[in-house]
Amino acid sequence: MKLVYFINYHNATPPRLQKQTISFYELTFVFKGSLTYLVNGKEYVVKEGSAVFLPINSVRERLQSEQRTTYTSFNFLVDTPPKIPTLLNNIGN
Numbered sequence: 001m002k003l004v005y006f007i008n009y010h011n012a013t014p015p016r017l018q019k020q021t022i023s024f025y026e027l028t029f030v031f032k033g034s035l036t037y038l039v040n041g042k043e044y045v046v047k048e049g050s051a052v053f054l055p056i057n058s059v060r061e062r063l064q065s066e067q068r069t070t071y072t073s074f075n076f077l078v079d080t081p082p083k084i085p086t087l088l089n090n091i092g093n
Contacts, residue, residue: 005075014069017062024075025082026054029091033069037062044087051091053084 004024014035028035034047038061039054046052054060056077 002077003074004077006073008072010070011068012070013067014062014065014071016064017060019059019061021057021059022054022075023056024077025056026052026058026060026073026075027084028052028071028073031070031072033067033071034065035062035069035071036065039086046087047089049090051088053082053086053088055081 011032019038028046029051030046030048032048034045035052037044037046037052037054039052040059044052
């Protein structure tokens with residue numbers, strides 16, 4: 001696995017992500033608050049205790065939010081595509 005990017009936001013207003021086709025896998029865990037993504041035209045609301053997994057070549061956009069959120073996001077590359085659903089609810093509970 002090759003880590004491309006990592007970010008940890010703590011109790012901050014998350015920035016909007018412009019619509020783009022991603023060239024990596026993305027896995028984002030939400031610990032407090034929520035994030036709203038548009039992935040390949042479908043909306044996903046990622047709430048506290050949930051995660052979102054975006055496959056390589058997904059068209060993704062994250063909508064602007066004024067809500068303070070705590071989340072961690074990993075962008076990575078692997079040789080074998082992971083078999084993970086897009087939305088993972090109630091993780092860590």
